[in-house]
Amino acid sequence: MSDFRNYQTRSVPAGTRADAGIDEGLRAYMLKVYNLMGLGLLITGIAAVGTVMLATTNNPAAAVATLPNGDMLTSFGYAIFASPLRWVVMLAPLAAVFFLSFRVQSMSVSAAQTTFWVYAGLVGLSLSSIFLVYTSASISQTFFATAAAFGALSLYGYTTKRDLTAMGSFLIMGVFGILIAMVINIFLQSSALSFAISAIGVLVFAGLTAYDTQKIKEMYYENDDTLVAGRKAIMGALTLYLDFINMFMFLLQFMGDRR
Template identity: 55%
Template sequence: MAQHQTIRAGVGARTAEIDQGLRAHMSKVYGTMSVGIFITGLAAWAFAGLATSDIATVAQVAGDTYLTAFGQAIYASPLRWLILFAPLIMVFAFGAVINRISAAGAQLFFYAFAVLMGLSLSSIFLVYTGVSIAQTFFITAASFAGLSLWGYTTKKDISAWGSFLIMGVIGLIIASIVNIFLVSSSLMFAISALGVLIFAGLTAYDTQRIKTDYISHASQMDREWLDKSAIMGALTMYLNFINLFMFLLSFLGNRE
């Protein structure tokens, strides 16, 4: 009997240790993600400021707003295509090198990616009003928090969603590239509607996946793996947040 109680106490202590570690792991995921989002927002605002001027320089955007030489380069020259696709290239590169770099190197890579994403998204300050951008951001944050909380707490296994959602993301990427050349408003509306649904699902799915991945590896307690896993999780959730924000902005944003 005493031995049975000792075993139960050991199991209970181990479960409590895993729960505490999981909370710390998820806090690091969301903390790193939040820093990345802050860096992206600050970079986007700063680059938009460098790209525009109240004084006539290179080209007029709208009203009394003009593009500077920097703005002309990043928005109206062939360089804009590199800026558009560079974040996608960096995501694939990150997945390829994550196992060969240190956790500190992975975190630095993530923050550099956040800056580049800020450059890529800076044009929203030329297209939408600042108020609508702020409103959409807070709506996205509230929606993201609710979806992620549900994914973390639900007892329902939603792992089967993964393959369908990834197929949906691939379809969105292809459709978005096609619409760059077609410039179809109806296709853009359909892409935005599907994008909101797909990234809402991915937010819940990825939250549960990050949680279950930690629990399955908790017994190993590989510090390096845990640190890298938290950064990869932060990147995943960051991408879900940014994409959800952009698709919602296409619906809710008021254009300049």
């Protein structure tokens, strides 16, 4: 038996054992990224549903305002959807994501993770208004369609041998183009431009999902210490979270049934 174990050790090349160790570490790293992202999406969903439940009511006596679609708002709902406070609700996630992006290198893993959870909650608060515009059934259908597309695209990015760097640079330029077009359309209010923005947005963030997955995979380094690896996982989760949310929102404009 001892001779057999010695033979097994000698017969496995050192490079093979090292590659197996890297693969195992990479799988654990990517699993952590996806788990963090998934928990972020869960927090966003709970925050969005909880917010809209607190913001609307079926009791006319408890309502302080009624929307054109018939939804009745509580005082909390009026504050976040109709009062000037709505701008704070809209801009708070942007402030949180910039804070995390610029400060993550000086933060502990627990602090960075907590900031990510807070950001995900703020996004949920901001996105709760979609329940006032689209039916719950269409929101659910769009979410699952996005999840299926995201899973397939991320798997492609993880497994492909093709270098997606050139495509990623083009897609990032596309994001800036979308932002400029959205600002212009605030003044034009063009339905045709809005449709084009949504179509391009879905394609851009679909491509970015594959590109970012490959980039996150390539960021893994076996000898990273716990702090660096933890920060990388959180930023990777944030990147994929943003890809998912943006693809969902653009897709919702196609698949969503307005109330």
